[in-house]
Each structure stands twice: as C-alpha cells, then as structure tokens.
Amino acid sequence: NNPTLKEKLLKIKEDAHFKNEFYISQGKDNLDINLYNTTGGGIYKNPLEELKEKLELYNHKYYLYPVLYFYGFGNGILYKILLQNKNHQKIVIFEPNISLLFALFNAIDFSKELSSLTILDPCEKNFFYDLSFLSQTEPYFKFLRVYFLDIHSEFYEQNYQENILKINKKFTGLIKDIFMKQGNDPEDGLIGIKHNLKHLSSMLSNSSLLDLIKARKDKMQNAIIVSTGPSLIKQLPLLKKYASKASIFCADSSYTILAKHGIKPDYVLSTERVLATSKFFDNDFKEFDQGILFILSILTHPQTLNFIQSNPYRKYILTPKDMFFNNFQFKQILSLGQGHSVAHMCYDLALMLNHKNIILIGQD
Structure with a gap:
C-alpha cells in the first residue's frame, strides 16, 4: 500500500553494488532477533525483554485501539504479534532506514501482515502530503482523536529525536486542520x-x-x-x-x-x-x-x-x-x-x- 517504498526496495534489489548497513543477529529464541548497524550499535539492548514490555503495555492500555502509530519498524516482531489482536485494524510506521526494511523483508515473512501495515519514509519529500491524505481515509480518520506516536525502541529515540518531534508536532497540527475543515459549529x-x-x-x-x-x-x-x-x-x-x-x-x-x-x-x-x-x-x-x-x-x-x-x-x-x-x-x-x-x-x-x-x- 506504498508504491514509492516498493519501488525503492526493488531498486535496492536490482543494485548489484548495494551493501546493506544493517545485519540481522538471531538468538536461540525465534523472537530473539536484533539488527546491528555496521557503524556500531543495535536496535535493541535486549530484544525479548523489550518486546515483552511493549506487549504488556499494549495489552493493558491500548488493547481496543483500532489504529496505532510508531516511529521505527525494528525487527517487526512487535507488529506481527499486535496484529493478532483483531481490534488493531491498522498500524502506521515511520521508518527512515530503507536498508533495514530490505534486510528484514528478505529474512522474515511479513506477507500476512502487510495489508494491515502502512510504512512511510519520513525522509521522503512527499511524506506529510501522504500522511495527510492517509489521515482523511478510513479507518484512520475515524480514530484520529486517539492518535499518539510511540517510539519503537531507544535506538530510534537517540538517533532520530529531532525528526520524531518534528513529525509529531506537524501531524498534530494536521489533525487539527482536518477537524476544522469538517466544521466546528x-x-x-x-x-x-x-x-x-x-x-x-x-x-x-x-x-x-x-x-x-x-x-x-x-x-x-x-x-x-x-x-x-x-x-x-x-x-x-x-x-x-x-x-x-x-x-x-x-x-x-x-x-x-x-x-x-x-x-x-x-x-x-x-x-x-x-x-x-x-x-x-x-x-x-x-x-x-x-x-x-x-x-x-x-x-x-x-x-x-x-x-x-x-x-x-x-x-x-x-x-x-x-x-x-x-x-x-x-x-x-x-x-x-x-x-x-x-x-x-x-x-x-x-x-x-x-x-x-x-x-x-x-x-x-
């Protein structure tokens, strides 16, 4: 459901000289998957422990939310499990690392989840236009009032804090504009x-x-x-x-x-x-x-x-x-x-x- 992202991933696949800056590390547990940047540092400190904390939070506080928003795709396991909850209709993810997605999609099967995932590149020049358009379609529009942006892991918070704050500020402004267009009288x-x-x-x-x-x-x-x-x-x-x-x-x-x-x-x-x-x-x-x-x-x-x-x-x-x-x-x-x-x-x-x-x- 994102033709621009699909085209970027296909270009990477066709590029014989492409060297991915992310590599996957698999632990003994099938869910123990970390991604490391070649310049140093992993997406998680402890993949299993962080996954457990997120799932406890969402099962307790956000179990009935139809639409969720995250900054960061991580290893994607969180979204696979969240989508087993039928209340979660759509998950919107802002992921700035196309090479990370390329590595994951070649290692893990997300075919069942892709119809419920909307992945947007916050570095794309039309990002806010695409986000505004998406927000005015269903089911996103119906649940804009309960919007909040969660950060996938500490890795994203440390490396993309400025971009996260910018997106959250501009998106909340977009939401206000969308509601004002519907009328306030x-x-x-x-x-x-x-x-x-x-x-x-x-x-x-x-x-x-x-x-x-x-x-x-x-x-x-x-x-x-x-x-x-x-x-x-x-x-x-x-x-x-x-x-x-x-x-x-x-x-x-x-x-x-x-x-x-x-x-x-x-x-x-x-x-x-x-x-x-x-x-x-x-x-x-x-x-x-x-x-x-x-x-x-x-x-x-x-x-x-x-x-x-x-x-x-x-x-x-x-x-x-x-x-x-x-x-x-x-x-x-x-x-x-x-x-x-x-x-x-x-x-x-x-x-x-x-x-x-x-x-x-x-x-x-």
Whole structure:
C-alpha cells in the first residue's frame, strides 16, 4: 500500500553494488532477533525483554485501539504479534532506514501482515502530503482523536529525536486542520444535514458528475477559473478575447459580472449554504444561461436551488459533500472536492475534466 517504498526496495534489489548497513543477529529464541548497524550499535539492548514490555503495555492500555502509530519498524516482531489482536485494524510506521526494511523483508515473512501495515519514509519529500491524505481515509480518520506516536525502541529515540518531534508536532497540527475543515459549529452542521436531506431527491433525479466527466473529459486543454477579486474587472477584456479557447469555470459571485459583460461561462459553481449566496442567482438572464452548467454543493441554501429551477434555461448538477454523504452508498454518485472556497471547487472540477493548463483570475 506504498508504491514509492516498493519501488525503492526493488531498486535496492536490482543494485548489484548495494551493501546493506544493517545485519540481522538471531538468538536461540525465534523472537530473539536484533539488527546491528555496521557503524556500531543495535536496535535493541535486549530484544525479548523489550518486546515483552511493549506487549504488556499494549495489552493493558491500548488493547481496543483500532489504529496505532510508531516511529521505527525494528525487527517487526512487535507488529506481527499486535496484529493478532483483531481490534488493531491498522498500524502506521515511520521508518527512515530503507536498508533495514530490505534486510528484514528478505529474512522474515511479513506477507500476512502487510495489508494491515502502512510504512512511510519520513525522509521522503512527499511524506506529510501522504500522511495527510492517509489521515482523511478510513479507518484512520475515524480514530484520529486517539492518535499518539510511540517510539519503537531507544535506538530510534537517540538517533532520530529531532525528526520524531518534528513529525509529531506537524501531524498534530494536521489533525487539527482536518477537524476544522469538517466544521466546528454544531448549528452550522445541522443546517448542512437539513439541506443535504432536502436536496437529496433533486440530486438523484438529475445528471451527475460521472455523466459530465464521461461526456466532457479531455475535450478542452485550457481552463480559466474566474473569481471576484479586485483585479477581475481589469482582466475582463482579455478574458472576453480568449473565452472561446478555454473552458470557463465561474465562481457564483462572478456570475452576474460575466453576464453583464457578455462573457458566457461553461460552468458556474457554488458551495456555500447561506442565504446570502442565493442572491447571485436571483436574476433572469434568459437565453444567456442556455448552455451553462450550474454545479452546486448539495448543502446549498434551498433558495439557491429555487432560483436555479425557476429558469428553464438553467441546467444543474448537485454534488454531495463527503462528511454528510459517507453513509449513503450510491455507487453512481461522485463527490467533488469542496475546499476552503468555491475557487477550490472550480479547480477540482477542472482537474477531473483533465484540463492541462489551468489559469486563475480574480483570485487576489
């Protein structure tokens, strides 16, 4: 479940000149496995005693935890035993020594455990991006509130203390950001649920994003995303000149401005759930709206949808919001990423339709 790590291990295997900096020492007991660095020092002082201490801790204090996080893979025996507990669904491990993993995977069979292990290299440049992405998937997201980072052994604490502190600090910050994106206002959340349920039938009875992608993916190379920053007015003449050479993705607040200047967007997107946003659609531009596709978050205010539906020229798609829609298992419904602003929503759609060149204007 980590293609980058797999590729690194394969490169080591193919490298005829590779000399591993770690070697394995096997004691009389099958679990008495230590790894020594060629520059000196072992992963453990006493492998069996340290394994026993960790298992006692986890069986006593963390027996019911579905997701566990460790810095250091060590000899991997701890994870083999922990995964015998069916409560532990996933174990995430940060291991900076690829050569250590290579030595272990060639000596010990982890094939049964690999589907439950997520091993990330904290030295990889995309490490925090991968960690953030992973954290927003299940089952990791569901149990982020009980996150803690354990250090596998004293070896890792002594040699990687700075990196451990950096990861823990940044990851706890990421967790806070992820929760904030889900909303921190219960009343606002209830409004979203109410709108979601009210618009569900309209969403299911209309075209979907999947239909749009099937029809229009790869049809246009260029995309222009139009927001309403102060610079927009200065850019309108240039936009009008090149409108036919690109797909125009328009934020709801830019829609009336483009209509007044005779620039027809291909898509008008809206994500807010407040009544004030509805006013962007309280107008009648008649035939101008023909051919424009209005793409709204299912959380949109009911008045927004009323205004859209009152105009026979307006065609629309409602898209689900993940946090409200995860419990509905509609296979033909595709969610559109709805980030901090409607411009993020436009950008996500432009990517889905495989535009190669994406230009943002008015996003000051």
